[in-house]
Amino acid sequence: MKTVTKEVLKTTANKLMFDMSDEQYDHLVSEFDILIKQMNLIGEIEGVDTAEPMTFPFDVTNDYLREDVATAPENKEEILKNSADVVDGQIRLPKVVK
Amino acid sequence: MKYMNLSITKIHEAILKGEVTPLELVKEAIEACKKDDNNSFEYICEKEAIERVDKLDESKKDSLLYGIPVVIKDNYSTKDIPTTGSSNMLNGYVPIFSSEVVLRLEKAGAIVVAKATMDELAMGGSGTTGHLGITYNPWDKSKTHLIGGSSCGSASSVAAGIVPFSIGSDTGDSVRKPASYGALVGFKPSWGRISRFGLFPFATSLDHVAYFTRNVEDSAILLNVLAGRDDKDFSSSFKPVEDYTARLNESVKGKKIAVIKEIMDSISNTSIKEAFNKNIAALKNLGAIVEPVSIDHKLLKAIYPTYIIISCAESTSNNANLDGVKFGPRESGESFEEIMTNTRSKGFSRLIKRRFVIGGYSLLKENQDELFVRAQKCRRLIVDAFNKVFEKYDAIYCPASPKVAPLVSSDSDALSDEYLIADNYMAFANMGGFPSITLPLGFEDNLPFGGNLTGKPFDESGVLSIAKVIENCTGLKDLVAKEGK
Numbered sequence: 127m128k129t130v131t132k133e134v135l136k137t138t139a140n141k142l143m144f145d146m147s148d149e150q151y152d153h154l155v156s157e158f159d160i161l162i163k164q165m166n167l168i169g170e171i172e173g174v175d176t177a178e179p180m181t182f183p184f185d186v187t188n189d190y191l192r193e194d195v196a197t198a199p200e201n202k203e204e205i206l207k208n209s210a211d212v213v214d215g216q217i218r219l220p221k222v223v224k
Numbered sequence: 225m226k227y228m229n230l231s232i233t234k235i236h237e238a239i240l241k242g243e244v245t246p247l248e249l250v251k252e253a254i255e256a257c258k259k260d261d262n263n264s265f266e267y268i269c270e271k272e273a274i275e276r277v278d279k280l281d282e283s284k285k286d287s288l289l290y291g292i293p294v295v296i297k298d299n300y301s302t303k304d305i306p307t308t309g310s311s312n313m314l315n316g317y318v319p320i321f322s323s324e325v326v327l328r329l330e331k332a333g334a335i336v337v338a339k340a341t342m343d344e345l346a347m348g349g350s351g352t353t354g355h356l357g358i359t360y361n362p363w364d365k366s367k368t369h370l371i372g373g374s375s376c377g378s379a380s381s382v383a384a385g386i387v388p389f390s391i392g393s394d395t396g397d398s399v400r401k402p403a404s405y406g407a408l409v410g411f412k413p414s415w416g417r418i419s420r421f422g423l424f425p426f427a428t429s430l431d432h433v434a435y436f437t438r439n440v441e442d443s444a445i446l447l448n449v450l451a452g453r454d455d456k457d458f459s460s461s462f463k464p465v466e467d468y469t470a471r472l473n474e475s476v477k478g479k480k481i482a483v484i485k486e487i488m489d490s491i492s493n494t495s496i497k498e499a500f501n502k503n504i505a506a507l508k509n510l511g512a513i514v515e516p517v518s519i520d521h522k523l524l525k526a527i528y529p530t531y532i533i534i535s536c537a538e539s540t541s542n543n544a545n546l547d548g549v550k551f552g553p554r555e556s557g558e559s560f561e562e563i564m565t566n567t568r569s570k571g572f573s574r575l576i577k578r579r580f581v582i583g584g585y586s587l588l589k590e591n592q593d594e595l596f597v598r599a600q601k602c603r604r605l606i607v608d609a610f611n612k613v614f615e616k617y618d619a620i621y622c623p624a625s626p627k628v629a630p631l632v633s634s635d636s637d638a639l640s641d642e643y644l645i646a647d648n649y650m651a652f653a654n655m656g657g658f659p660s661i662t663l664p665l666g667f668e669d670n671l672p673f674g675g676n677l678t679g680k681p682f683d684e685s686g687v688l689s690i691a692k693v694i695e696n697c698t699g700l701k702d703l704v705a706k707e708g709k
Contacts, residue, residue: 128590138584139577142540143547143561144568146577154578160638161582164529165595167644168602170522179600180607182429183415183657184681186459204320210554217549219560 130158228253228293229385229704232442236288246291246335247277253293253337256386262360264377264386266298267306267339276335288445290333295381295390298339299346301422302326305336309345309424310354313571317551323422324454325391325433332449337387340377344576346393346426347539349401351376352632353575361405361629362705363671369629372402375434379406382436385704389437389446395426396531397624397650399434403662404674405629407703408436409691411443414681415657416461418447419454425542427535428459430654439701440663440692444468447684463682474689477511481677481690482617485516486524487649490641491626496673499666500623503675506697512690517617519609525641526602528648531655533599536583543580546571607656610678614658619679619690624650624662628671650676659684661691664700672703 128134132151135158139146146154168174199205202215211218227235227244238244250273257268277291284290296302299309301319308314326336343353351359351373359376361369362384371380375392379402382390392399394412403410412434420433433450437443447468454460483504491497504514548554548567555566572580586595613620626646636643653660660678667673675694679687695701 127594128585128588130585134588135581135585138581138588140565142568142580142584143544143564144572144577144580145565146569146574150574150577154581157578158585161529161532163639164644165533167522167526167529168533168598169594171520171526171602171605172522174598174601174605177601177604179597180604180655181600182459183607183655186416186461188458190455192455201320204318208317208551209549210552219549220558220563222559 130155130162226252226385228256228387230388231439231702232288232292232388232437232445235292235388236290239291240285246280247274249291250274250277250293250335250337253387257338260381260384260386262362262371262380262384263356264341264359264380264384265338266308266310266341266356266377269305269336269338272305273335273337276330280333284333287333289329289449292334293337293387294329294334295338295340295378295387296326296336297342297375297378297390297392299342299393299424300326300391302336302339305339307339308355310342310356311344311571311576312355312553312573313546313568314552316553321422324419324456325450326422328450338381340375340381340390342376342378343374344573345424345543346374346395346398347576347579348373349396349398351402353573355573358632363406364629368631369671370405370632372405372629374398375402375436379403379408379436382406382408382438383705389435389442391433391435393423394432394434394654395430395535396648396654399436400624400650400660400662400676403436404624404676405672407664407672407674407700407705408438409440409443410434410436410662411447412653412660413447413451413684414461414659416459417659417682417684418450419457419460421454421456427538428542429538430531430535432654438703440688440695441469441472443661444472444688461682466685468685468688471685471689472692475511476507476690476693479512479619479690480617481507481512481514482517482613482620483514484620484622485518486521487622487645488516490645491623492642493626493668495666495668496623496626499673500675503665503694503697507693510693514621517613519613523606523609524649525644527606527651528644530599530602530606531648531651532582533586533595534603536579537586537596538583540580540583540587603655606652610652610656610658614680618686619677621675621677622649623665624674624676628668628673653678657681659687661687663691663695664703665698666700
């Protein structure tokens with residue numbers, strides 16, 4: 127397991143597209159002392175590594191697939207109202223090619 | 225005459241008798257929302273609620289929810305009504321559609337009067353991390369005790385008698401724990417029983433629709449409205465729905481109830497233990513077979529870390545759409561990536577970031593097998609252990625919490641049995657999708673505490689029937705915080 131350091135946590139946060147203050151990283155490093163001890167309790171369970179991972183509470187068999195029908199939203203203006211920067215009916219972002 | 229502190233059935237009778245109109249009920253609820261001093265609400269839907277009353281179809285007056293006000297947790301999408309998940313990331317966001325839960329309630333005639341505060345994006349158990357701050361426990365007028373979370377505002381609004389029922393969500397115990405702290409009935413039906421379409425996802429494999437009422441019958445009534453297949457939710461079950469009120473008067477005679485010995489052993493509070501044992505004795509007197517059953521102590525201690533790893537890991541991808549571009553406030557940046565990073569850095573609180581980092585750390589290539597995948601394996605063993613109990617027993621019954629509502633500034637020993645087992649075991653029902661209900665058990669220093677009953681998947685009727693007997697034994701129902709502590 128990767129050792130918990132401020133740098134590791136910063137890299138992890140940055141991969142998730144956010145950052146924190148130095149003080150927050152320091153605090154989180156110290157919190158991981160307890161978290162790792164809690165996480166290690168899982169390793170103490172007999173037979174844990176040979177068990178089948180469980181991804182959902184029970185198998186969901188779903189043979190329903192909706193028809194793939196393209197529709198034009200009638201409420202485009204309402205949808206766009208939720209974006210902070212809209213020009214000519216489109217969400218504006220910085221230029222990619224400069 | 226006040227109506228909002230009555231049960232659904234009593235309010236319904238009053239409407240049918242012409243004693244009160246839906247408009248009067250809505251006005252009573254809205255006024256109570258405005259006077260709320262527990263920080264229960266994100267948004268009070270005064271205009272929207274009154275407009276909806278105007279649109280009520282009187283021919284549907286026989287519906288039990290017709291004209292009855294309801295509060296919705298702010299992680300359920302509500303068309304044309306702001307929905308923030310109590311996160312600054314979504315300030316100003318107005319959904320263009322309603323969640324299936326809200327649609328079904330409205331179809332039954334219920335009127336949404338407010339959106340409730342919550343722990344930010346449902347990631348918390350204290351009711352302190354939403355962008356509006358701490359939500360207080362109506363049973364404690366000194367404002368020193370929490371109602372708990374994440375469905376804090378939904379819980380406090382029902383506990384305070386502002387509405388007779390409210391919708392929350394439950395990923396670990398986010399309805400069932402606050403129910404214990406608020407003398408409420410908090411019910412989380414089986415995974416897939418109620419559509420999650422339009423509910424902001426936190427941890428998809430653990431998230432459940434859940435709700436608060438003040439008695440077991442109202443809980444069954446509500447399930448009749450909410451249960452059923454929805455094509456818009458891939459995890460929605462095809463299993464046929466039942467009339468969940470049909471078995472409410474069933475005898476408990478011969479029913480087998482397991483009490484998990486290790487959970488009881490990890491509780492030190494004598495008031496809770498005494499009230500629980502008194503309740504067990506009453507159930508036995510009625511012919512129930514109640515027996516102590518053991519589950520591996522180490523496995524029980526692993527429930528909380530297993531929950532934390534899985535839920536935090538799943539939350540990282542579920543919240544990746546919060547980028548500041550499509551909705552919510554946007555920070556400036558030279559590129560899309562910079563906009564997203566700046567917006568998320570400013571918009572998420574430190575506690576949410578903490579959970580994301582825990583999830584991200586568990587998913588790092590170097591850690592994934594040892595943390596995330598191993599947690600998924602442990603989840604299998606935990607669920608298997610409880611399923612084994614259900615092979616011989618109809619339900620599992622234990623105190624819902626080892627304590628009454630915690631103080632605002634309280635701390636727990638995060639490695640103790642009491643914390644890891646008694647305070648966090650209820651997440652097993654999310655891992656296995658089991659129907660699970662908390663209901664009042666007693667009071668200590670005027671603060672309530674509850675018991676929790678869990679049954680086999682999709683045996684909601686069985687769980688509700690035993691819960692009704694428990695309620696009859698304690699006599700604790702329709703409780704509303706008045707003078708409090």
